[in-house]
C-alpha cells in the first residue's frame with residue numbers, strides 16, 4: 388500500500404492531517420502536505436484511507 392500525493396492539486400487545507408496526523412502534516416512554508424511515511428502498515432489501512440477520502444480536492448490516492 389502506498390500513499391500518492393498530487394502536489395498540483397494539494398492546497399494545504401489540512402483535512403488529511405486532522406484525520407491522521409501520524410502520516411500527514413501541512414508544511415507552513417509550502418502550504419502543501421508532507422507525508423511522514425508513504426508506505427503504511429496494513430493495520431493502518433482504515434485510518435489512512437479515511438484521511439485520503441477526506442481530502443476535498445482529491446489530491447490523495449491510496450495504491451495497492
Ligand code: SF4
Pocket residue numbers: 396397398399400401402403404411413419420441442443444445446447
Ligand atoms: S487534505 Fe488534500 S489539500 Fe489538504 S493538505 Fe491534505 S492533501 Fe493537501
